Structures are given as C-alpha cells and as structure tokens.
Amino acid sequence: MSYFAFLTEHGPTMLLGTVTTIKVLICATILYVIISLIFGLMRLSKNPIIQGTATVYIEFFRGTSLLVQLFWFYYVLPFFGLTLEAFTAGVVAIGMNFGAYGAEIVRGGILAVPKGQWEGAFALNFTPAKRMRKIIIPQIFPIILPPAANLTVELLKATALVALVTVVDLTFEAKQINSITWLSAQCFGTALLIYYIISRFFLVPFLRWLEVLAARKVGKVIK
Amino acid sequence: MNAEWRWDFAIEILPQMLLATLNTILAAGVGYAIAVIVGLLFLLGQRTPIKIVNIINREIVEFIRSTPLLIQLFFVYFVLPQFGITLSAWVCGMITIGLHFGTYLSEVYRGALEGVPKTQWEACRALNFSTFYTYRKIVLPQAFPIAIPGMGNYLVGIFKDTPLLSTIGVAELFHAATAVGGYHYRYLEPYTIVGIIFLMLSIPAAIWIRKIEKNVNLAQGKIKKEQL
Numbered sequence: 001m002s003y004f005a006f007l008t009e010h011g012p013t014m015l016l017g018t019v020t021t022i023k024v025l026i027c028a029t030i031l032y033v034i035i036s037l038i039f040g041l042m043r044l045s046k047n048p049i050i051q052g053t054a055t056v057y058i059e060f061f062r063g064t065s066l067l068v069q070l071f072w073f074y075y076v077l078p079f080f081g082l083t084l085e086a087f088t089a090g091v092v093a094i095g096m097n098f099g100a101y102g103a104e105i106v107r108g109g110i111l112a113v114p115k116g117q118w119e120g121a122f123a124l125n126f127t128p129a130k131r132m133r134k135i136i137i138p139q140i141f142p143i144i145l146p147p148a149a150n151l152t153v154e155l156l157k158a159t160a161l162v163a164l165v166t167v168v169d170l171t172f173e174a175k176q177i178n179s180i181t182w183l184s185a186q187c188f189g190t191a192l193l194i195y196y197i198i199s200r201f202f203l204v205p206f207l208r209w210l211e212v213l214a215a216r217k218v219g220k221v222i223k
Numbered sequence: 224m225n226a227e228w229r230w231d232f233a234i235e236i237l238p239q240m241l242l243a244t245l246n247t248i249l250a251a252g253v254g255y256a257i258a259v260i261v262g263l264l265f266l267l268g269q270r271t272p273i274k275i276v277n278i279i280n281r282e283i284v285e286f287i288r289s290t291p292l293l294i295q296l297f298f299v300y301f302v303l304p305q306f307g308i309t310l311s312a313w314v315c316g317m318i319t320i321g322l323h324f325g326t327y328l329s330e331v332y333r334g335a336l337e338g339v340p341k342t343q344w345e346a347c348r349a350l351n352f353s354t355f356y357t358y359r360k361i362v363l364p365q366a367f368p369i370a371i372p373g374m375g376n377y378l379v380g381i382f383k384d385t386p387l388l389s390t391i392g393v394a395e396l397f398h399a400a401t402a403v404g405g406y407h408y409r410y411l412e413p414y415t416i417v418g419i420i421f422l423m424l425s426i427p428a429a430i431w432i433r434k435i436e437k438n439v440n441l442a443q444g445k446i447k448k449e450q451l
Contacts, residue, residue, distance in 0.1 A: 063429070064421040067386040068397065072418060075410040153289060160291035164390065171294055184301035192290045192298060199289035 006186045010177050014187075017173030018194055024087070024159045024169060025203075028094040029152060035099025036148075040106025041132070054103065061100035067161055069093045074165040090162030098155050102148060109144035110136060141214035149207035156199055170194060233412045236403050240416050243399035248424075250313075250395055251382040254320035258381065259374070261325025266332045284326045292323050293387055300391045316388040324381050331373035335366040368439045375432035379425050386417075396420065 042054035061069065070093040077084060084092065113136050121131035163171035174191035178184050268280030287295070300315045310318075339362050347357040389398035400413035 059426060059429075060422065063425045064418045065383040065386045065397070068414065068417050068421060071397075071401075071410075072414050075404070076414050079411045157289070157291040160293040161387075163293070171291065174294065175297065178297070178301060184298070185305055188294055188298040188302060191294050192286075195290045195294065196286055200285070204289075 003186055006181075006183060007190070010181075010187065011190075013173050013177065014170060014190060014194065017168060017170035018198075020087075020167065020169040021159055021171075021195075022198070024090055024094070024162055024167065025156055025198075027091040028098065028155060028159065031091060031095025032098040032102050032151075032155065035095060036102025036106050039099060039103035040110065043103060043107045044110060058100045058103055061097050062104075066093065066097045066158055067164065069097055070161055070165055086162070086165050086167045090159075090165055090167050094155065094158055094162070098151060098158070101151055105144050105147045105151065106140065108147075109140035112143050113139050139218055142211070142218055142220060145207070145211045145214050149204070149211065152207060153199055153203060156195070156203055160195070228415075229409075229412065232407070232409060233416065236413060237416065239403060240396065240399055240413070240420065243394065243396045244420055244424075246394055247382070247385050247396040250316065250320075250385045250388055250393065251378070253317050254324065254381050254385070255378050257317055257321025258324035258328050258377070261321050262328030262332055265325055265329035266336075269329065269333060270336075284329060287323055287326045292319065292384060293390065295319050295323060296387060296391055312388070312392045316391060316393045320381060320384065320388075324377055327377055327380075328374065331370050331377065332366075334373065335370035336362065338369040339365045368442065371439055372432060372436040375428075375435060379428050379432065382425060382428070383421065 039054045039057060042050050043058065045051045045054070070090065073084060073093045074086060074089040077089075117135055117139065118131070121135045126135065159169065160171040163169050163175065166172070170191055174187045177187040181187070265280060265284055268276055269284075271277065296316065296319045299319045300312065303310060303315070343361055343365065344357070347361050352361070385395055386397035388395055389401060392398070396417055400417045404410040404413040
C-alpha cells in the first residue's frame with residue numbers, strides 16, 4: 001500500500017483526531033493561563049494561608065507526573081462520586097499541571113518589573129489592587145511571554161497523553177489505525193508530522209506574534 | 224464502588240509498588256545517561272563549522288522537540304520491527320527517552336557554552352592555545368557550573384516522564400499500579416500511592432537542585448550572600 005493510498009484511506013480520520021487535539025490544546029491553554037495568573041499572584045501574597053495554598057498546589061502539581069495526575073482525575077475521582085468525561089478530565093489535568101508551571105513564570109515576571117514602577121504607583125497613592133491591575137500586570141507580558149511560549153509548545157505535546165484516557169484525539173486515532181492496519185511507520189509518522197506542523201507553522205508563529213505585540217505595547221521593539 | 228481508602232489493601236500492594244519504583248529509578252537513570260551523551264552529539268553537530276551539518280542538526284532537534292514523546296515511543300517500538308530490528312520495550316524506551324531529552328540537554332549545553340564570556344575565548348586565542356586546550360582548561364570548567372541547574376531539571380523531567388514507558392509495556396511504577404488496579408478493580412490506592420512516591424522522590428530532588436543552583440550562582444558572584 002503506497003503512502004498516498006494510506007493517506008486517502010485514513011487521512012480524514014486522522015484529521016478528525018487533529019481537530020480534537022486542537023480543541024484540547026485551546027481549552028487547556030485557556031485554563032492554564034487563568035490558573036497561572038491566579039496562583040502566580042497568590043504566590044506573592046503576604047497572607048501566609050494564601051501563599052501556602054499556592055505553594056502546596058504548585059509543588060504538588062510540579063512534583064508528580066502529568067500522566068499520574070491524568071489517570072487520577074479520570075479513574076480515581078469517580079471513587080469520590082465525581083465522574084468527569086474523558087475530555088474534561090484531560091483538559092483539567094493538563095490545565096492544572098501546566099498552570100503550576102505557569103504560576104512560577106508569572107511570579108518571576110511580576111518580580112522582574114522594575115522597582116521604580118512599584119514605587120511610582122506607591123507615590124501616586126494607588127491601592128495595591130489598582131497598582132497590580134493598572135501598572136504591574138500590563139508590564140509583565142513581554143517578560144513572561146517567551147518562557148510561556150515554550151511552555152505552550154510543551155502543552156501541545158502533552159495533549160497526546162489524553163489519548164490514554166480514551167479521548168479520541170490524533171494519538172488515539174494513530175494507535176487505532178495502527179492496530180487495524182499494522183502500518184506503523186505510516187500512521188505514527190503521519191501523526192508526528194501533524195504535531196510538528198501544528199507546532200512549527202501555527203503555534204510558534206502565533207506565540208511569536210503575541211510576543212512582538214506585547215513588546216510593542218510597552219514601547220519595546222523586537223525584530 | 225465505595226470511596227473509602229482501604230489501608231489493608233494499600234499495605235498489601237505497597238511492597239510490589241516499591242519494587243516497581245526501583246525500575247522507575249533505573250529507567251530514569253539509564254535514560255538520563257543516554258540523554259547526556261546524545262546531547263553532546265547534538266551539540267557537536269551544532270558546533271561543527273560545516274553549514275549543512277548545522278542545518279540538518281537543527282531541523283532534527285526542532286522536530287524531536289516539537290513532537291510528543293508518547294508518539295515517538297510508539298514510533299520506535301512499532302516501526303523498528305518492520306525493518307527487522309526487534310528490540311525489547313526497555314531498550315526502545317531508553318533509546319527514545321535518550322533521544323528526546325538529548326535535544327533538550329544539547330540546548331542546556333549550548334546555553335552554558337554561550338554563558339562563558341567571549342573575552343575568555345579571545346584571551347585563549349591571544350595566548351595561542353589549541354582549540355582542545357581551550358575547551359579542556361578554560362571553557363569547560365567555566366561552562367559546567369552554568370549547565371548544572373538545567374541538567375538537574377531535566378533529570379527530574381525524565382523521572383516524571385518515565386510513566387509514559389508503561390504504554391509500551393515497560394514494567395515500571397505506573398505499569399505496576401495499572402496492573403494492580405486492574406486486577407483488584409480498585410484504582411484509588413494504587414494511583415494515589417504512585418503520586419505519593421513521585422512527590423517523595425521529586426520534591427527532595429528539586430530542593431537539592433535549587434540548592435546547587437544557589438551555590439553555583441554564589442560561586443560565580445551573580446548573587447551575594449545577603450540576598451539569600
């Protein structure tokens with residue numbers, strides 16, 4: 001069977017899987033960005049309870065394997081009467097795991113905003129909430145976007161794991177086709193290529209564009 | 224199904240889990256050793272003065288870095304037999320992890336080499352040192368401390384990615400948990416124990432790496448004692 005015949009027969013199935021992969025990617029990215037911002041801010045709180053909660057959360061999710069968390073969400077939570085759909089479990093596990101990594105990036109970004117900005121806001125008698133919202137947060141984006149872009153590419157790769165909790169994504173389809181046809185080179189090769197194309201030609205340029213945009217907003221120009 | 228945590232069951236399966244933990248540690252160790260060497264090879268490909276080698280090397284690294292480890296594992300495990308090379312799941316897993324993280328480590332090495340100030344190279348040139356002597360006596364001793372934190376992080380990273388090996392049937396910790404859970408149809412205890420074992424191993428490792436990182440920064444004068 002030629003590769004072209006393989007593509008015409010199984011290509012549409014793989015593309016359907018790709019759509020699911022992209023859905024997981026988008027949902028998990030939104031969740032992880034929100035979690036990163038919240039826990040990154042909590043991590044800098046002066047209140048020991050809030051800060052402690054964030055630290056425990058971050059250490060817990062960074063300390064264990066994503067796959068273990070994923071299986072825990074999918075197979076163990078039903079024991080506690082909380083049954084998640086496979087897709088939801090996948091998105092929540094990935095979002096929470098990457099949120100922990102992202103929170104550390106956000107924390108680093110906030111600390112990296114020049115001290116003069118903090119002092120300026122203080123001198124102008126801004127409330128702490130207003131200072132964060134109007135002065136500090138808008139300035140963290142050029143700092144946090146490059147590491148966050150790396151993390152998002154990692155997230156794309158991590159979405160492959162949801163196939164193991166029966167989400168019908170690209171990896172799942174590739175495995176499925178492999179078990180029917182035993183054309184391993186073709187189906188896993190195609191899957192690898194699709195992931196590469198998503199990352200190289202869509203995700204990375206988009207993130208790069210965001211970086212440039214964020215830098216321009218604060219008056220920096222990067223080429 | 225009841226949600227109660229059963230201590231008797233947890234204790235019953237604990238020895239089995241701890242035994243499998245040894246396999247996980249072994250897998251992480253071997254995978255890391257391979258990755259360290261593969262990383263050096265990629266670094267070599269990057270620094271050869273032949274343009275075409277650089278380009279091919281960069282594309283390979285880029286490809287491996289932007290595709291999921293899981294599919295790479297399947298690829299190596301299922302495709303090699305088609306070409307008549309039948310390897311055990313262990314060997315396949317180690318090769319794939321070594322290749323995948325080798326690309327990351329090559330970036331760490333590159334960053335470390337670039338972290339050595341340019342003047343050091345120029346001084347060596349001025350003193351007419353050979354390239355080999357420059358690397359061995361001047362550059363590498365300065366680059367190594369810079370690389371330590373990154374290398375440590377990827378050791379923990381590999382450790383946390385070893386559960387993926389269970390998908391091709393390597394009998395490590397996660398594989399044992401799934402097997403035990405499937406046998407007794409109770410997943411609460413096995414998966415929770417796996418999580419706890421991972422935490423107990425990776426948090427001390429992370430603290431240890433952070434300590435080394437601080438010491439390295441101190442030794443290089445990037446931060447001062449009072450800042451700690």
